[in-house]
Amino acid sequence: MSSFRVEGGHQLNGEIIPQGAKNEALQIISAVLLTDQEVVIHKIPQIRDVLKLIDLLEDMGVEVSKNGGESCTFKAANVNLDFLNTEDFKDKASALRGSIMILGPLLSRFGTGRMPKPGGDKIGRRRLDTHFVGFQKLGAKFNYDSKTSFYTVDGTNLKGAYMLLDEASVTGTANIIMAAVMAEGLTTIYNAACEPYIQQLCKMLIRMGANIEGVGSNLLRIEGVKSLNGTEHTLLPDMIEVGSFIGMAAMTKSSLIIKDARIEELGIIPETFMRLGIKMNFKDDDIHIPAQEHYEIDSYIDGSILTIADAIWPGLTPDLLSVILVTATQARGTALIHQKMFESRLFFVDKLIDMGAQIILCDPHRATVIGLDRAYPLRGITMTSPDIRAGVSLLIAAMSAEGVSTIHNIDQIDRGYQFIDDRLNALGAKIERVG
Template identity: 70%
Template sequence: MGTFKIEGGHQLKGEIQPQGAKNEALQILCAVLLTPEVVTINNIPDIIDVNKLISLLKNLGVKVKHLSSGSYSFQADDINLDYLKSANFKEEGRGLRGSIMIVGPLLARFGKGYIPKPGGDKIGRRRLDTHFEGFINLGAKFRYNREEYFYGVEADKLKGTDMLLDEASVTGTANIVMAAVLAEGTTTIYNAACEPYLQQLCKMLNRMGAKISGVGSNLLTIEGVDVLGGTAHRMLPDMIEIGSWIGLAAMTKSELTIKNVSWDDLGQIPNVFAKLGITLERKGDDIYIPEHKDGYEIQNYIDGSILTIADAPWPGFTPDLLSIVLVVATQAKGEVLVHQKMFESRLFFVDKLIDMGAKIILCDPHRATVIGHDFKSQLKATTMVSPDIRAGISLLIAALSAKGTSTIHNIEQIDRGYEHIVERLKKIGAKIERLDGN
């Protein structure tokens, strides 16, 4: 189990470039299974979850070439479907939540798709029903081995249909779209997710020859085609990482520039941080955060009541940044209620912040009230364990702002979502070391 040693309380300064989007990568990489032709993908983040998925694709028979930093070509012209029945696949697929995304493309092109119950963050229940109900609506037969926790769908030929999703699941929508593009006839998906990463997937599929309309809305119409071709695609910068660096700048009173953020795809993120009192300046496609010498003050509602920040489907605020918001609020002037609607275990890391001196009331598994210190009382260094990716980066930000030297164990959780984080943070002045194997 790896460890970070962090000497906190230092101001940072400089520029940081966000990595490619993790959540987009887990969809885009699986889409290469839809064609026997070459697909080139750029701006792929070098992180554990993505590298595991690339390894899984290789084991399936996809020809993978590393072209340059962040750039790969993929060709799925000789897929080994027998691998899906192997013990190695059951083990490999179980260790990666993104493995569910191979099922739609495999079902569409080869008539069968299997997956062990995926792992990933321990942040509460994350249902797969939306994925499989969509496949069943397209004509697939579903089976589930309870003893091995192994899912399967099979179909001679998928048929287009009308469907209403029970929830606007991003991965569920993406998986169903990838299945429907090669189905016979027309599919309509209502209550579809419309996140920028899903829009990226749809645009890429259209370049490959798919016929998807309504991209960016919650009603997608897909006219099935017989085959898809190759294409080149560049992934967006990771909006969760961008939000993390905004929070880091505020908590450490640092002057930072976040480069090439694709402002138009950030949605509510700049507005939410502005409500926390953080100054953000748009400079071209960069975000400039000046040094907050006098701190930052949370806005109340017009009637004076306490601000609530909650997650919601796009274009609402992403749940992946609520952990960052909660940490940033610990040093703000004022109070905020953080409402995590989607996952019932994601706020349980607050006990570690309370140990550091934060004033947080955990109201229930979904809500926490934060009373900010206004930097009058600095967080104190401590030893902690990272429970998941987003809580992990939040604890790292807290440690970088705290007085003294903190230790964070289980940093593999952070490495799952953040690329070369030690090297990148050191370049802007962070005092951080990796102590692997401790």
């Protein structure tokens, strides 16, 4: 198990370019299964989850050609469905939560799909009902074998249908869209997720020949087509990485320029960090965070403390709440962090408390952060990363702390952030990969 040894107290300076979006990549790469023609994808993040998905597709018979840099050409002309019945598939697919995204394309194009219970972050229950209920609305027959932990779906002769999703799940919406694009007739999806990554998927599918209306809204209408063509697609910058860099700059009193951030696609992320008192300047598509000795948390008009909560788009993505929480620990003022979606995602705060942060964990979903205004700097400790987002939050805390910290289980961080130690060391950080 690899670890980071982090020497805190070093300011960063310079420019950094965000990687391609992890959450977009998983669904876009899965979508190559919808056609037997070539699909070229640019700005693919070189992170474990994405590379594992590409490896899985190769095992299924998809031809993958690396074009240099972060671009690949995919051609799914000879998909081997028998591979879905192998132990190798079970082992690889169960180790990757993003593997669930191949089910929709498999049902749409081949009428069948199998999937072991997928893995991923240990952040509480993450149910898959939205995916499977959507498939069933399209006429698929679903079976779960509790002994083998395998989902089997028969999607022969899918037909369009009206459905009202019980939750605006991003991955659920993406999977249902991909299942519906070649289903016979009209599919209407109400309460659909409408994040930029869903919009990107829809725009890609439209270029491939799909008939989709309502892109950007929570009401999608999809008229099934017979087949789809190849296309070329460029992933958005990862909004979670952009937010992580903003929090990192504030915590380490650094001057940082985030290049090519696609600001118009970030929603309220910049505004949320500004409510923590973090200054930033926008020029073209770049975000400049100047070095700040202090930053003060905003309060409501009536004087009550600020509450920052996750919400469906265009609300704040839950993936950034861990970063916002750690950033608030050195602000001036108090904030309530409300993580609504996952009941275990705030459990990493015990490490921050050990580092000297003043945090009250109210319940599994809420934590009150009392900002120290740098009066008492965090101190380096040894800790373990429980998931991707908590992992990078602990890294931010360690970079701002006095002394040396060791972070174990950094494979979790590598799942979501490419070459993060090398990229940050180039800006002045002191991060050593050990083990």
